[in-house]
Amino acid sequence: MLRFSTWKFFAIVAMTLAAVLVVAPSMLSPAHYEALKARLPSWLTPPTIVLGLDLQGGSHVMLEVDQADLVSTQVKNLRDDVRRILREEKVAITGGIGATPRGVQLRVADAADRDKILPKLRQLRNSFSSNIGGQSPLEVETTPEGLIRITVTDAGIRDKSRKAVEQSIEVIRRRVDALGTREPSIQRQGDDRVLVQVPGLQDPQTLKEILGQTAKLEFRLVAEPGQNPSEVEELEQVDEQGKLPIEKQVMVQGEDLTDAQPGFDQQRSGEPVVNFRFNIRGAQKFGDVTSKNVGRLFAIVLDNKVISAPRILTPITGGSGQISGHFTVEQANNLSILLRAGALPAKLNIVEERTVGPGLGQDSIDAGKRAAYVGAGLVVIYMLITYGIFGVFANLALFVHIAFIFAGLVLLGSTLTLPGIAGIVLTIGMAVDSNVLIYERIREENHAGRSILASLDAGFNRAFATIVDSNVTMFVAAAILYFLGSGPVRGFAVSLALGILTTIVTAVTMTRMMIAVWYHYARPTKLPI
Amino acid sequence: MKLLRLAPENTKFPFMRFRRVSYPFSALLSLIAVALFVFKGMNFGIDFAGGTVIELRAKSGAAEVGTLRTLGESLKLGDIEVQAFGNPSDATLRFGLQPGGDKAQQEAVERVRGAVGAQYDLRRVEVVGPRVSNELVQSGTLGVVLSIIAVLTYLWFRFEWQFAIGAVIATMHDLLLTVGFFSITQLEFNTTSIAAILTIVGYSLNETVVVLDRIRENMRKYKKMATAQMIDMSINAVLPRTIMTATTVMLALFALVAFGGQVIRSFSLAMIWGIFVATYSSIFICSPMLIYLGLRNEDVDRKVEPETEVEVETDYQPEPAALASMYDDIGDAPVPAAPAPKRTAQKPASRSKSGARRRPK
Numbered sequence: 001m002l003r004f005s006t007w008k009f010f011a012i013v014a015m016t017l018a019a020v021l022v023v024a025p026s027m028l029s030p031a032h033y034e035a036l037k038a039r040l041p042s043w044l045t046p047p048t049i050v051l052g053l054d055l056q057g058g059s060h061v062m063l064e065v066d067q068a069d070l071v072s073t074q075v076k077n078l079r080d081d082v083r084r085i086l087r088e089e090k091v092a093i094t095g096g097i098g099a100t101p102r103g104v105q106l107r108v109a110d111a112a113d114r115d116k117i118l119p120k121l122r123q124l125r126n127s128f129s130s131n132i133g134g135q136s137p138l139e140v141e142t143t144p145e146g147l148i149r150i151t152v153t154d155a156g157i158r159d160k161s162r163k164a165v166e167q168s169i170e171v172i173r174r175r176v177d178a179l180g181t182r183e184p185s186i187q188r189q190g191d192d193r194v195l196v197q198v199p200g201l202q203d204p205q206t207l208k209e210i211l212g213q214t215a216k217l218e219f220r221l222v223a224e225p226g227q228n229p230s231e232v233e234e235l236e237q238v239d240e241q242g243k244l245p246i247e248k249q250v251m252v253q254g255e256d257l258t259d260a261q262p263g264f265d266q267q268r269s270g271e272p273v274v275n276f277r278f279n280i281r282g283a284q285k286f287g288d289v290t291s292k293n294v295g296r297l298f299a300i301v302l303d304n305k306v307i308s309a310p311r312i313l314t315p316i317t318g319g320s321g322q323i324s325g326h327f328t329v330e331q332a333n334n335l336s337i338l339l340r341a342g343a344l345p346a347k348l349n350i351v352e353e354r355t356v357g358p359g360l361g362q363d364s365i366d367a368g369k370r371a372a373y374v375g376a377g378l379v380v381i382y383m384l385i386t387y388g389i390f391g392v393f394a395n396l397a398l399f400v401h402i403a404f405i406f407a408g409l410v411l412l413g414s415t416l417t418l419p420g421i422a423g424i425v426l427t428i429g430m431a432v433d434s435n436v437l438i439y440e441r442i443r444e445e446n447h448a449g450r451s452i453l454a455s456l457d458a459g460f461n462r463a464f465a466t467i468v469d470s471n472v473t474m475f476v477a478a479a480i481l482y483f484l485g486s487g488p489v490r491g492f493a494v495s496l497a498l499g500i501l502t503t504i505v506t507a508v509t510m511t512r513m514m515i516a517v518w519y520h521y522a523r524p525t526k527l528p529i
Numbered sequence: 530m531k532l533l534r535l536a537p538e539n540t541k542f543p544f545m546r547f548r549r550v551s552y553p554f555s556a557l558l559s560l561i562a563v564a565l566f567v568f569k570g571m572n573f574g575i576d577f578a579g580g581t582v583i584e585l586r587a588k589s590g591a592a593e594v595g596t597l598r599t600l601g602e603s604l605k606l607g608d609i610e611v612q613a614f615g616n617p618s619d620a621t622l623r624f625g626l627q628p629g630g631d632k633a634q635q636e637a638v639e640r641v642r643g644a645v646g647a648q649y650d651l652r653r654v655e656v657v658g659p660r661v662s663n664e665l666v667q668s669g670t671l672g673v674v675l676s677i678i679a680v681l682t683y684l685w686f687r688f689e690w691q692f693a694i695g696a697v698i699a700t701m702h703d704l705l706l707t708v709g710f711f712s713i714t715q716l717e718f719n720t721t722s723i724a725a726i727l728t729i730v731g732y733s734l735n736e737t738v739v740v741l742d743r744i745r746e747n748m749r750k751y752k753k754m755a756t757a758q759m760i761d762m763s764i765n766a767v768l769p770r771t772i773m774t775a776t777t778v779m780l781a782l783f784a785l786v787a788f789g790g791q792v793i794r795s796f797s798l799a800m801i802w803g804i805f806v807a808t809y810s811s812i813f814i815c816s817p818m819l820i821y822l823g824l825r826n827e828d829v830d831r832k833v834e835p836e837t838e839v840e841v842e843t844d845y846q847p848e849p850a851a852l853a854s855m856y857d858d859i860g861d862a863p864v865p866a867a868p869a870p871k872r873t874a875q876k877p878a879s880r881s882k883s884g885a886r887r888r889p890k
Contacts, residue, residue: 349630350631350634367790370789374784379780426781429782440770447539470739473731473738474728474732474735477676480672484675485672485724
């Protein structure tokens with residue numbers, strides 16, 4: 001009992017000091033923290049506790065690829081490809097290209113042509129999707145009645161969905177960054193989801209708006225009377241009533257855009273507009289089409305809605321232009337963000353949203369602090385009146401225990417959430433359990449007639465196995481919570497697990513050390529508990 | 530200084546005699562809990578039921594709960610639950626999933642924002658769509674089941690199988706009564722409640738382990754004592770610690786209930802109930818189970834003792850000389866009521882040296 005090796009003593013003191021040092025920056029007010037950071041060299045930025053979205057306010061938005069939309073886009077692309085092959089091979093079909101739930105079907109007019117195009121159709125799978133682990137993304141079947149059916153398989157959809165998520169993450173990142181928020185986190189979740197977390201956002205509404213839009217921009221010609229109806233579709237207009245007949249053929253796509261900036265219409269009304277510039281390919285295509293179609297209307301189509309349909313007065317060959325659509329300044333600004341960031345490859349739906357305003361977050365921090373102070377205060381007083389000087393030791397250990405938990409949170413970079421604070425308050429209660437186990441055992445041994453030293457020794461030794469067993473069970477529960485929980489509950493699991501780990505160091509080793517030192521100097525004749 | 534003692538010293542409560550009362554009593558409570566779960570149901574939060582919660586704060590004056598209640602009808606949101614709490618300017622709205630998939634949920638929030646945005650700040654908005662809530666139900670259930678299995682596996686390795694079975698039954702009992710508690714109080718049941726349940730499972734096992742540990746220790750020491758008597762003795766020995774720990778945890782939890790704010794109140798209330806039930810079950814459910822399972826003192830000796838010795842010694846390794854002098858004045862058993870029988874007679878020859886040295890005769 002008395003023999004407490006010197007290195008152990010210094011190791012504990014050093015660990016405690018290190019913990020306090022790690023935690024200290026997080027306890028400073030923001031102004032003091034900035035002052036501290038300014039004094040330290042740039043490579044030494046003291047880390048602070050990361051607050052969860054529920055404490056600092058912010059938005060957590062889970063987006064999911066719209067499967068129905070994804071399928072219909074893929075089927076549409078498939079149909080375009082099939083049409084192209086038929087045209088290239090000059091194969092006639094009877095009755096047009098029919099639709100199936102997941103693909104297309106067609107009947108070749110001349111049976112001899114069938115063998116000519118079948119290999120071509122089969123080749124489509126290579127261009128449709130590359131290398132998805134041996135499973136074919138497309139299935140080409142022929143029926144005895146001479147029908148050819150091409151279907152997008154589940155594997156194909158899954159692959160497209162995964163790719164859509166990957167591309168979306170990039171696009172979303174650019175959009176969110178353009179909002180000027182700090183430290184957004186954008187992660188994929190499973191095959192078809194993206195989780196966007198933006199802390200400290202004052203206006204979550206804008207975030208949702210820019211996340212929800214596909215921003216697929218197209219420049220197309222407005223159809224003229226007498227055009228083939230299969231090449232024309234009716235699209236809604238954003239500002240005006242009624243629909244406009246628009247050619248299905250796309251002149252230039254939004255991906256050929258290199259820049260988009262909000263501005264004001266200099267020549268006429270002075271209303272907000274979006275100025276854009278094409279890349280070389282886009283400029284060339286746009287120049288071609290506009291020189292061939294002077295006098296016609298062309299439509300600027302965003303997410304299948306006509307924003308504006310100006311007349312082509314002169315060929316536009318410079319590669320830049322202007323979108324006007326009776327925007328407000330904010331609309332023009334958001335549209336240019338969307339255009340710059342690019343289009344989402346598929347429609348994304350919001351399947352989960354959790355937004356906490358900054359005011360509520362501050363209230364939660366205050367409430368958590370109050371609960372922690374009161375809880376810790378009650379436990380400290382209770383230990384004092386129950387165990388006297390040994391209570392002082394337990395309380396000192398408790399203080400170090402809390403410092404260790406916070407240091408652990410800082411070093412792991414784990415976020416502190418409101419349930420996390422609850423977890424810490426709970427471990428304050430639980431942490432003294434180990435001390436209680438030891439002290440009660442000491443009392444018991446002493447009552448059984450052992451000397452003070454022997455009681456102390458037996459108390460620590462015998463209680464240790466129990467402490468390990470009982471803490472392992474708690475730790476297992478916390479670990480499983482961590483792996484299955486999400487967000488705030490994870491924070492709870494982390495603080496609980498940290499609390500359990502540090503208990504063993506503080507409640508067992510530290511109190512033992514303090515009691516050894518105390519025994520050495522006090523030389524008690526009677527056990528004080 | 531006179532120190533506070535909550536638990537009386539040297540108690541000799543015949544806990545095991547209560548098993549004829551505690552078992553029917555707990556069985557009845559468990560049945561009631563199941564019945565409540567089936568017939569009354571739980572107040573599932575949006576995490577599990579899907580839907581929307583919006584927390585509002587009036588920009589000036591108090592929140593008009595009456596007006597807010599009419600929103601359900603005027604905005605066609607279906608049943609809307611309006612709750613006022615704490616601060617009179619605050620209120621929460623909760624309504625279920627809107628027909629029409631994920632997009633319809635967002636539109637509903639927009640309608641509410643449009644209707645009340647002028648008078649209220651939207652301090653918190655949570656929307657959980659139908660698929661996400663299903664997944665949360667699955668992962669929540671999986672979490673509870675997995676953690677019970679994992680912990681029991683640990684107990685099975687560390688203790689005799691009778692102990693593990695006793696711990697399972699006590700844990701199940703606590704779980705059922707906690708579910709019943711959520712049902713009868715209609716506290717909102719959400720992912721944080723799953724955290725509460727898992728913590729209660731952890732605490733319950735913690736309590737159980739402390740009692741079982743002492744039982745195991747005493748079984749080795751008092752081989753001839755009747756099992757019931759030996760269990761009573763063990764429980765009485767750890768009783769001061771049980772009361773002390775339950776009280777400290779309760780103190781921390783009461784602080785959470787009183788000051789922790791609305792969001793974690795249901796968590797804290799459930800925990801308080803759970804601590805209470807877990808303490809009860811470790812004494813009155815788990816321990817008597819050992820008798821029913823026919824645990825005999827000699828069952829314990831073979832498996833466990835070497836492990837324990839290793840466990841103890843890894844922590845603390847005094848030099849042999851110090852150890853010898855230190856143990857010179859150690860008495861034999863910590864409980865004087867029952868003098869230990871001569872150990873050398875029963876001691877198998879194979880016992881490890883360190884084991885023999887620990888308690889020299």
